[in-house]
Amino acid sequence: MGMAERSAAAGRIRDAEQARDGLRAALKGAGSTLPSLALDGVSLVGDFPRPLVDLGRCPPQLARRLAQAVGKCAP
Template structure:
């Protein structure tokens, strides 16, 4: 694969990961839930052909409880 093609694919993968992190953050904040360490995992982007992972991070018990309550209200 040519370097320019690899860079394009990397940029697309990172852009998609950033977009989904932003959408998830907005959606959670719309329900009063903030995950301060929500972001793209930088190590998953370090490969030649990156496959970004979304790092949900750590949260306190109260925030975890809010997530459980929100999920309980959602249809399955």
């Protein structure tokens, strides 16, 4: 992998980290936490990583709160 490809890969990973951190901050501001919120390790490997944010597990009451919040934003 050349320097340009490494730079692009690093940029995609940074973007995923920022998305994860933004979601964590927004949830904290709303009084909620996804304890397993992280980047998906499998999606970070290889020459051309396609990073995914892994939302992980949460208790049922948080899943219901998230479903309500998403439902309020749906068209």
